[in-house]
Amino acid sequence: MIAAVAEIETLPDDETLLLRVATGDRESFRTLYERHRARVFHVAYRVTGNADDAEELTQETFLTLYREARSVEGRARFTTWLTSIVLNKSINLAKQRQGRSTLLKRFFGRPREAERPRQPDAAQGLLDRVAERYRAVLTLRYVMGYSHEEIAETLDCPVGTAKSKLFQAHQAVRRAIEGEGEDE
Amino acid sequence: MNCDACGERLIEWLDGVRAPEVEGHLAGCGSCRGLFETARSTAETLRSAPVPEPRGRWEDVLRRMDRPRRRWWPAAAAAAAVAAAGLLAIPRRDEAPPKRLRIEVVEAGDRIEPGKADAVMDSLEDGTVADLGGPR
Ligand SMILES: [Zn+2]
Numbered sequence: 001m002i003a004a005v006a007e008i009e010t011l012p013d014d015e016t017l018l019l020r021v022a023t024g025d026r027e028s029f030r031t032l033y034e035r036h037r038a039r040v041f042h043v044a045y046r047v048t049g050n051a052d053d054a055e056e057l058t059q060e061t062f063l064t065l066y067r068e069a070r071s072v073e074g075r076a077r078f079t080t081w082l083t084s085i086v087l088n089k090s091i092n093l094a095k096q097r098q099g100r101s102t103l104l105k106r107f108f109g110r111p112r113e114a115e116r117p118r119q120p121d122a123a124q125g126l127l128d129r130v131a132e133r134y135r136a137v138l139t140l141r142y143v144m145g146y147s148h149e150e151i152a153e154t155l156d157c158p159v160g161t162a163k164s165k166l167f168q169a170h171q172a173v174r175r176a177i178e179g180e181g182e183d184e
Numbered sequence: 185m186n187c188d189a190c191g192e193r194l195i196e197w198l199d200g201v202r203a204p205e206v207e208g209h210l211a212g213c214g215s216c217r218g219l220f221e222t223a224r225s226t227a228e229t230l231r232s233a234p235v236p237e238p239r240g241r242w243e244d245v246l247r248r249m250d251r252p253r254r255r256w257w258p259a260a261a262a263a264a265a266v267a268a269a270g271l272l273a274i275p276r277r278d279e280a281p282p283k284r285l286r287i288e289v290v291e292a293g294d295r296i297e298p299g300k301a302d303a304v305m306d307s308l309e310d311g312t313v314a315d316l317g318g319p320r
Binding site for chain 1: 218
């Protein structure tokens with residue numbers, strides 16, 4: 001038991017692992033992957049609303065991490081940096097999917113099988129009703145439990161701006177529920 | 185206190201701060217009360233959202249690390265070029281969709297690597313459709 005505890009305590013922190021990843025150390029990369037993949041997946045899942053997309057985005061996020069490990073020294077905390085990567089990828093994909101769905105509906109009259117409405121849980125039902133950027137900030141705050149400071153760091157903006165984005169997201173949800181249509 | 189000033193206090197209100205002037209305004213303003221109550225319920229719903237487990241494995245990441253990137257590109261570009269011919273005949277909103285486009289996209293689909301159809305759609309939307317002034 002004591003040996004196990006000692007081992008846990010000596011596990012390197014994220015920043016140390018990242019430095020090792022920058023030298024091409026794949027075992028450190030694997031440790032970061034196992035430690036953070038659920039968090040990354042969850043952000044992607046809530047912003048895209050699609051588990052398959054979220055799996056793909058999770059892989060891509062870690063591949064980006066591996067490629068860019070050398071360039072992150074001295075930047076934001078590891079977790080907010082990683083979250084900002086998956087968040088940007090997720091927002092971009094969600095926008096693409098939206099455009100694609102419009103395109104396919106126009107030419108084929110209905111969405112592809114895979115893009116027909118799923119059975120979202122209550123949380124996804126809410127998130128799906130607002131634009132991607134609102135989904136993103138609501139996900140960070142309530143699903144991931146980020147502080148206002150962490151949201152600001154992830155979105156690379158001042159804390160006041162992060163709060164203001166959160167306020168706008170709540171307004172968007174309210175408008176959607178009132179049936180005034182989604183703000184875009 | 186007016187509605188704008190009250191709205192500015194929403195985030196701290198959600199964080200548990202209770203100010204008499206905000207409570208006073210909420211008591212008398214249905215619009216702000218609606219916003220605040222919806223926001224509180226949104227926060228609760230999202231906080232209790234189930235957490236799905238990712239299925240992805242380390243081996244999948246490892247495999248992709250050693251694979252050249254964008255190997256699908258030639259197939260996607262070819263498909264986009266074929267589909268673009270069909271897209272030139274963009275129908276008016278009230279007309280039936282053109283059969284030619286449907287056929288050409290399906291034909292292009294035959295040559296696309298399995299699992300790469302999304303990449304083809306990406307190439308369509310990023311370039312072709314925008315250039316043709318089609319729907320985004
Ligand atoms: Zn009011």
